[in-house]
Amino acid sequence: GVLMTCPMNAYLEKELEKRFNLYKFWQFPQRTQFLTENCNSIRAVVGNAKAGADAPLIDALPKLEIVSSFSVGLDKIDLKRCKEKGIRVTNTPDVLTEDVADLAIGLIIAVLRRLCECDRYVRSGKWKIGDYKLTTKFSGKSVGVLGLGRIGLAIAKRAEAFNCPISYHSRTEKEGSKYKYYSNLLELASNSDILVVACALTKETHHIINREVIDALGPKGVLINIGRGPHVDEPELVAALVEGRLGGAGLDVFENEPEVPQELFTLENVVLVPHIGSGTVETRTEMANLVLGNLEAHFSNKPLLTPVV
Ligand code: 8YV
Known part of the structure; x- marks a missing residue:
């Protein structure tokens, strides 16, 4: 399963749904209960500049293998915790x-x-x-x-x-x-x-x-x-x-x-302006493809496209 932290891109959401069992975090207001019930089936988190993966979320997901961020910025991801736990991290550089x-x-x-x-x-x-x-x-x-x-x-x-x-x-x-x-x-x-x-x-x-x-x-x-x-x-x-x-x-x-x-x-x-730096159709599609490509590479044991950790 893949956990998406918040709505970020319709194309990305659709493609994730085709390939994985996709959990949309924002559809579960009872977050603690959701995590207790589903923590063992989530192997990937897809986050963005708004909602990434902080230490409490990482710690709540014992089967987490990869955080693939729909952003170049990594400030919403606890990189140290990911490193400690051997969780891979990818972002979307260059395309934006x-x-x-x-x-x-x-x-x-x-x-x-x-x-x-x-x-x-x-x-x-x-x-x-x-x-x-x-x-x-x-x-x-x-x-x-x-x-x-x-x-x-x-x-x-x-x-x-x-x-x-x-x-x-x-x-x-x-x-x-x-x-x-x-x-x-x-x-x-x-x-x-x-x-x-x-x-x-x-x-x-x-x-x-x-x-x-x-x-x-x-x-x-x-x-x-x-x-x-x-x-x-x-x-x-x-x-x-x-x-x-x-x-x-x-x-x-x-x-x-x-x-x-x-x-x-x-x-x-x-x-x-409302945080639109990368907000073009072209770039957001390329960012989505990088997120998908990184997940695909990870789950087929291939080198990640844009690894950070
Ligand atoms: C996005 C960003 O706003 O890449 C970043 O670091 O801040 C932006 O590209 C965002 O992650 C899209 O949801």
């Missing part, structure tokens, strides 16, 4: 890189060129009263990337095409990278017009975007987050935006999704 990087650039342009406000301007008939105010140029602005992994690199590559000088911060300098490295995030923020969060969420990167970093970015700076909500100290971000200490923000992720701070709703220098 382009979409997430595309969205990061889209958010930058939407914030600087005020696309959402402009759209509302036209729809409300205000154009008839007068032209829209001037906005801010993107091309040539300095872009700082936090985390130069697959996604960070794809963002840097795109920003290069806009003639933006690129710098980055990560734990260690990437050998052979042509981008400027800052060992200190505050220095990266002070030297960037736009700071893009593209690192993995770990204990070390929780609230890595704090008040100091936000103030280093400054009243003309723009923060883009396509990583995870908890990378950012959200109350500090809201305060900085409300007080005008930060120039703007483009956010795909939030600390308590789907809750978004109300204070942001009236700010036109902020663009808010």
